[in-house]
Amino acid sequence: MTFNLTLSGSDLLLLLPEMVLTAWLCVVLTVDFVMPRLPKDRLAYLSVGGLGVVLATLVWFELEGITGTLFAHMFVVDRMALFFKIFIVGATLLVILVSMDYVRRFRFFRGEYYFLVLMSALGMMFMASANDLLSVFITLEFSTFGFYVLVAYLRDDVASNEAGLKFFILGVFAAGLLAYGISLVFGETGKLVFSDLARAEPTPGLIIGYLLIFAALGFKIGAVPFHSWIPDTYHGAPTPVTAFLSIAPKGAAFAILLRMLFVSLATLKPVWALLLVFASILSMTYGNIVAIAQRNIKRLLAYSGIAQIGNILIGLAAGTKMGSDAILFYLLTYLFSNLGAFAIVVAVGNLINSDEIEDYNGLNRRSPFMAFAMLVFLLSLAGVPPLAGFIGKLYIFLAAINEGLYTLIVVGLINIVISMYYYLVVVKKMYINEPADPSPLRISAPMKAVVYAGLAGTLVLGIYPQPFIDWVVAATLMFSNLPGPAASMPPAILPFGG
Amino acid sequence: MNVPLSYYLILSAIVFTTGVVGVLIRRNIIIILLSIELMLNATNINFVAFSYYLQNIAGQVFVFFALTVAAAEVAVGLAIIIALYRTKASINVDDFQLLKW
Numbered sequence: 001m002t003f004n005l006t007l008s009g010s011d012l013l014l015l016l017p018e019m020v021l022t023a024w025l026c027v028v029l030t031v032d033f034v035m036p037r038l039p040k041d042r043l044a045y046l047s048v049g050g051l052g053v054v055l056a057t058l059v060w061f062e063l064e065g066i067t068g069t070l071f072a073h074m075f076v077v078d079r080m081a082l083f084f085k086i087f088i089v090g091a092t093l094l095v096i097l098v099s100m101d102y103v104r105r106f107r108f109f110r111g112e113y114y115f116l117v118l119m120s121a122l123g124m125m126f127m128a129s130a131n132d133l134l135s136v137f138i139t140l141e142f143s144t145f146g147f148y149v150l151v152a153y154l155r156d157d158v159a160s161n162e163a164g165l166k167f168f169i170l171g172v173f174a175a176g177l178l179a180y181g182i183s184l185v186f187g188e189t190g191k192l193v194f195s196d197l198a199r200a201e202p203t204p205g206l207i208i209g210y211l212l213i214f215a216a217l218g219f220k221i222g223a224v225p226f227h228s229w230i231p232d233t234y235h236g237a238p239t240p241v242t243a244f245l246s247i248a249p250k251g252a253a254f255a256i257l258l259r260m261l262f263v264s265l266a267t268l269k270p271v272w273a274l275l276l277v278f279a280s281i282l283s284m285t286y287g288n289i290v291a292i293a294q295r296n297i298k299r300l301l302a303y304s305g306i307a308q309i310g311n312i313l314i315g316l317a318a319g320t321k322m323g324s325d326a327i328l329f330y331l332l333t334y335l336f337s338n339l340g341a342f343a344i345v346v347a348v349g350n351l352i353n354s355d356e357i358e359d360y361n362g363l364n365r366r367s368p369f370m371a372f373a374m375l376v377f378l379l380s381l382a383g384v385p386p387l388a389g390f391i392g393k394l395y396i397f398l399a400a401i402n403e404g405l406y407t408l409i410v411v412g413l414i415n416i417v418i419s420m421y422y423y424l425v426v427v428k429k430m431y432i433n434e435p436a437d438p439s440p441l442r443i444s445a446p447m448k449a450v451v452y453a454g455l456a457g458t459l460v461l462g463i464y465p466q467p468f469i470d471w472v473v474a475a476t477l478m479f480s481n482l483p484g485p486a487a488s489m490p491p492a493i494l495p496f497g498g
Numbered sequence: 499m500n501v502p503l504s505y506y507l508i509l510s511a512i513v514f515t516t517g518v519v520g521v522l523i524r525r526n527i528i529i530i531l532l533s534i535e536l537m538l539n540a541t542n543i544n545f546v547a548f549s550y551y552l553q554n555i556a557g558q559v560f561v562f563f564a565l566t567v568a569a570a571e572v573a574v575g576l577a578i579i580i581a582l583y584r585t586k587a588s589i590n591v592d593d594f595q596l597l598k599w
Contacts, residue, residue, distance in 0.1 A: 134560050141567045148574045152581060161582045162594040168578055169530055169591075172571055173521050176537030179564055180514055183544035186560070187507075190552040 014068050014077045017057045017085060018125055024050030025118040032111030040110045044100045044446075047114045051093045051121070058086050069131065073193045076131040083328055083475040084128035084255040091248040091335055092121040094453060097446040098343050099240035101350045108155060117244065120146030127252035132193040133182045133213075136256055140178065140220065143252065144171050147245060151237040163236025170229040174219035181212025197264040210265070214275075217260075220253040223313060224282040227306050234302035239349050242298055243342030246305050250312075251331050257316060258324055262479050269319050276317035281411050283310030288418040297345050298355050300422065301338070304381060307419060308334055311396060314408055318399040321479045326395040328472035333388035333461050337380035340454025343447060344374045351441045357426060362435025370443055371430045373451045378423040380458045383416050388461035395469075506547035514540035527582075527589045531575050538568045 012019070028047055031038065060066075062082050069076045096117060103110050123143025130136045148171065152164025182192075188206040191197055200206060218226035234242045261272055287307030294300040312334075315327040347370060348363070349355050364371040380387035393416065400408055443451070461468055513536055520533025542561045549557025583589055 134556070134563065137560075138563050138567065141570070145570055145574055148578065152578050155581055156585065158585050158594075161578065161585055164578045165527070165582055165591075165594060168575055169521070169527075169534075172531075172534045172575065173537075175567070175571070176514075176517065176534055176541070179538055179541040180544070182560070183510075183541045183548065183557075186557055187544060187548040187552075190548075190554050192556055192560075 011068075011070055013066070014070055014075070017054050017061070017089075018122060020057060021050065021054050021118065021122050021125065024053070025115055025122065028118060029112070029115045032115070040103055040114075041100055043111050043114050044096055044103070047096050047118055048093055050118070051089055051096070055086065055089050055093070058082055058089065062086070073195070074132045074135045075126070075129050077129060078478060079475040080255065080258070080328075080478065081129045083472065084251055085125050087251045087331060087335060088121055088124045088128065088248050091244070091251070091339065092117060094339050094343075094450050095240055095244040095248075097450045098243060098339075098346050100446045101444050102238060102240050102346055105350075106153065109153075113150070113153065116146045116150050120144075120150070120244070121248065124248050124252040128255045130256055131195075131259065133185060134192050136260075137175075137178060137182055140216075140253075140256075141175055143249060144175075144220075147171075147241070147249070150241045151233055151245070153238050153241065157236075159236040160238065161236075163233045166229050167233040167237075170219060174216040174226075177212045177219075178216035181209045181216065184209030185213070194259055194264045198266060200264075202268060213260070214272075217253055217257055218279065221250050221257070221309050221312075222306055223279045223309050224286045224306065225279075227283070227286070230306055231299050231302045234305070235296060235299050239298065239342065239346045239355070242302075243339055243346065246301065246342065247335055247338055250309065251335070254312065254316075254327060254331065258327065258476075258479075261316065261319070262324060273317050273319050276313050276319075277405065277408055280310045280313035280317055280408060283307060283313060284411060284415040285310075288415050288422070291419070292422045294422070295357055296355050297357050297360065297426070300357065300426070301341060301345070304419065304422075305338065307415060308338070308381070310415070311393065311412065314400050314405070314412060315396045317405060317408060318396075318403045320399060320403060321476060322402060323396075323399040324476040324479050325469070325472045326392075326399040328475055329395050329461075329465070329469060330392040332468060332472070333380065333392035333458070336454045336457030336461065337377045337387075337389055340373060340451060340458065341377040341381065343450045343454060344370050344377065347443050347447045347451075348441070350444075352437075357429060359436075360426060360429050361433040362438065363430040363441075365435050365438055367441040367443065370441065370451075373455055374430060375427055376455060376458055378426060380462070382420045382423045384420075386459075386462045388458045388465075391462055391465045503547055503551045506543055510540040510543040510547070513537075513543065525590050525592055527579050527591060530591070531572065531579075535568060535572070538564055538571075 028043060031046065032043055067078045096114060103113055106113065120143050123139055123146065126139040127143055130139050148164060148168045151167050152161050154160035184205050186192060188203055189197055189200045215226060222230040237245065265272060284307050287303045287310060291300055291303035294303060312327055312330050315323040315330065345355065352359055376387065380389035383389045383393040397409055397412060517533045517536030517540060521530050524530055524533065542564055545557040545561045549555065579589060586593060
């Protein structure tokens with residue numbers, strides 16, 4: 001096997017979004033270095049501008065239908081990769097806006113913060129395009145290195161350092177498992193590219209290798225039983241980093257999971273579907289039940305995130321084209337609802353310097369706008385119509401019904417009820433309880449923009465989801481030859497579908 | 499003299515298990531970091547052996563990347579450990595129990 005590295009202009013075009021982002025993050029770092037007196041807000045806007053350019057190139061790719069593969073199929077640009085890249089860049093953009101107030105708290109390295117966020121985003125963009133096991137390993141580590149530093153960013157804060165340590169040890173441990181798993185798969189097949197692996201016979205070495213790989217990917221998405229780092233890391237990390245960590249890497253990891261399960265392992269579907277059913281049931285139940293006992297809003301959202309991952313795994317367990325559509329759509333709804341909820345948590349945390357749920361008492365009196373936005377985001381996470389989360393859950397459940405996964409659906413429905421309880425406890429505190437300190441809270445402009453974006457996304461995806469459904473259906477066309485009913489969304493079932 | 503492939507695989511399995519057990523039972527963060535390095539080096543043994551026996555260069559390419567990743571990992575990890583040591587003056591994981599539900 002030889003690696004042909006002669007690149008033509010059209011090959012380089014496929015790397016355009018990544019090259020723009022790479023150039024831009026160098027610019028951000030240089031500007032921060034040569035102009036130390038520049039207000040750091042300007043750096044944030046500079047980063048947002050760069051991400052806007054990257055987003056524009058991605059949308060151009062999407063509209064022109066530019067696709068292809070590079071580096072002996074290691075790097076692939078297809079509709080699904082473009083979807084995930086737009087998802088990641090969008091999430092990064094919103095997270096940078098959310099971070100601006102928070103960054104003023106850092107005593108050191110305020111400029112480097114934006115650089116590290118952009119670098120992690122770059123790693124995740126490569127993850128969305130990873131098409132063989134070597135690029136999976138490198139891109140996964142590339143994106144996680146930035147996060148190790150970001151989680152431990154509050155240098156004088158023991159909680160942040162401890163969160164960084166736990167995240168680092170478990171993350172690197174997962175990387176070790178991943179690398180060893182890849183080595184076994186390579187040894188059994190002599191191949192690394194996903195589509196070449198599809199024809200491999202299941203031997204014991206191959207099965208152990210894949211189990212190790214999926215354990216490592218389970219760590220990344222935080223599914224039970226690989227969730228142990230999530231609550232502590234989310235709790236200790238700076239809140240905007242928690243918001244970033246809870247969304248973007250999950251999306252990128254699901255891109256890899258979809259490619260591996262649906263391309264390399266399509267023939268072994270009964271085996272992995274069963275494992276995913278168990279992981280999904282455990283994640284939903286564990287996440288929702290433990291979330292009830294939480295007093296800290298970041299931990300509450302961490303456990304609710306574990307449960308949401310369980311919901312997404314339902315779509316993966318269905319293992320059909322429709323399941324993959326549902327996953328992409330669910331991730332979109334999760335992006336807006338979860339990032340919106342975290343934006344409120346960051347805003348409130350900046351103003352009252354606390355993340356305890358008790359301190360949300362009477363938020364409605366202090367800031368009706370923030371209380372209302374939080375209400376919408378939490379109800380969307382719980383899956384209340386006509387918000388985005390409802391359509392997302394409906395889509396996932398429909399995909400599972402088509403595959404006859406009734407146990408999973410029943411557990412999922414029971415879990416919606418449980419999750420409703422702890423989301424509504426927060427709502428009750430915001431609206432009914434009396435505030436300890438009734439002084440009004442004012443939300444800053446960039447934060448307000450993110451909250452409006454979250455509200456708009458949550459409502460539009462909930463009330464008029466059809467264009468987005470068309471988008472995700474088109475993004476996963478590569479999976480339409482999967483076994484099972486290759487269905488697109490039946491529009492008649494959607495009560496609010498335009 | 500040709501060493502059979504299974505010898506390499508047994509060696510790497512032993513090294514890997516040593517690493518996993520080390521991460522799970524040792525309490526000193528530096529030792530944990532060393533154990534993780536063992537895990538990655540077991541991977542490298544596997545890759546080089548497979549690459550030789552399958553006559554496939556991709557395995558050796560992977561080793562170079564794995565080495566790079568391991569080096570970057572140590573750099574980030576030691577930085578986090580130093581930050582921790584400054585605030586807590588300890589590198590024993592049992593001393594970091596602040597975050598709990």
